[in-house]
Amino acid sequence: MIWSPPVVMAPQMVVGILNVTPDSFSDGGRYDSLGAAITHGCQLHDEGAGLVDVGGESTRPGAQRIDAATEIHRVVPVIRALTEAGVPTSVDTTRATVAAAAVEAGAAVVNDVSGGLADPEMLPVVASLGCPYVIMHWRGHSAGMQALAVYDDVVQMVRDELSQQVDAALAAGIAREVIILDPGLGFAKTAAHNWALTKHLDRIVDLGFPVLFGASRKSYLGALLADDQGRPRPADQRAAATVATSLIAIAAGAWGVRVHDVQDTVDALAVWRRTQEEP
Ligand code: PMM
Numbered sequence: 001m002i003w004s005p006p007v008v009m010a011p012q013m014v015v016g017i018l019n020v021t022p023d024s025f026s027d028g029g030r031y032d033s034l035g036a037a038i039t040h041g042c043q044l045h046d047e048g049a050g051l052v053d054v055g056g057e058s059t060r061p062g063a064q065r066i067d068a069a070t071e072i073h074r075v076v077p078v079i080r081a082l083t084e085a086g087v088p089t090s091v092d093t094t095r096a097t098v099a100a101a102a103v104e105a106g107a108a109v110v111n112d113v114s115g116g117l118a119d120p121e122m123l124p125v126v127a128s129l130g131c132p133y134v135i136m137h138w139r140g141h142s143a144g145m146q147a148l149a150v151y152d153d154v155v156q157m158v159r160d161e162l163s164q165q166v167d168a169a170l171a172a173g174i175a176r177e178v179i180i181l182d183p184g185l186g187f188a189k190t191a192a193h194n195w196a197l198t199k200h201l202d203r204i205v206d207l208g209f210p211v212l213f214g215a216s217r218k219s220y221l222g223a224l225l226a227d228d229q230g231r232p233r234p235a236d237q238r239a240a241a242t243v244a245t246s247l248i249a250i251a252a253g254a255w256g257v258r259v260h261d262v263q264d265t266v267d268a269l270a271v272w273r274r275t276q277e278e279p
Pocket of ligand 1: 153212
């Protein structure tokens with residue numbers, strides 16, 4: 001498939017989340033049949049998602065890994081069917097073999113939560129695919145990542161480590177123009193780290209690449225909205241808080257937001273965009 005920069009790189013992109021996994025943290029198990037996944041992907045697109053991000057491996061904290069064949073079996077039929085339906089997709093994977101199979105099936109973007117660190121083949125394969133590539137800040141696989149949430153100055157360290165990931169991508173032959181950065185909220189981050197990155201996202205935007213921001217329904221929002229017994233707000237009741245973070249991110253100059261609740265996000269961004277015009 002030929003990548004079309006104007007469509008994929010349009011600003012204020014809303015990326016809809018489609019997890020085809022039995023165990024993702026907020027929508028796990030809902031879209032693990034092919035028909036349900038395709039219907040939901042088409043709905044996200046109809047609501048205004050410019051990309052539908054299809055993931056077959058759960059990355060929630062503590063999650064165990066699955067093998068590459070299972071991951072391909074989960075994501076490729078969904079990506080192929082959505083492509084045939086005219087829905088642009090990205091593949092959420094850390095594996096080069098999955099990325100290559102997904103792009104072959106029609107995915108326009110590779111979204112790698114490890115930013116090239118999990119699989120040594122990923123950077124050369126993405127260089128040869130030539131597609132846009134999301135480099136997320138990452139320190140280790142989900143099973144042990146929360147032990148790695150140690151920073152002096154989280155914003156500075158995420159900036160520095162993302163810059164090193166970018167250097168590796170460029171050295172592998174990935175073009176500068178296809179790189180998108182993501183601070184990786186919730187990945188080896190405590191709630192305080194997530195809040196610091198939400199507040200100072202402009203410092204990640206300053207690196208000079210499009211920035212994708214993914215706070216949707218994450219646990220730091222659930223903790224903020226805990227009830228008076230300290231019980232976190234359930235994941236499916238965090239939409240308004242997610243929309244607020246998305247607006248903050250776009251106002252700070254983010255290129256896009258990765259969300260479960262596409263319609264609410266699209267509506268909120270329409271309001272924000274209108275305020276950028278003359279009355
Ligand atoms: N978060 C998750 C999965 N993939 N990809 C990017 N680029 N950024 C993220 O923050 C991100 C991601 C985990 O959340 P999910 O279970 O809701 O998909």
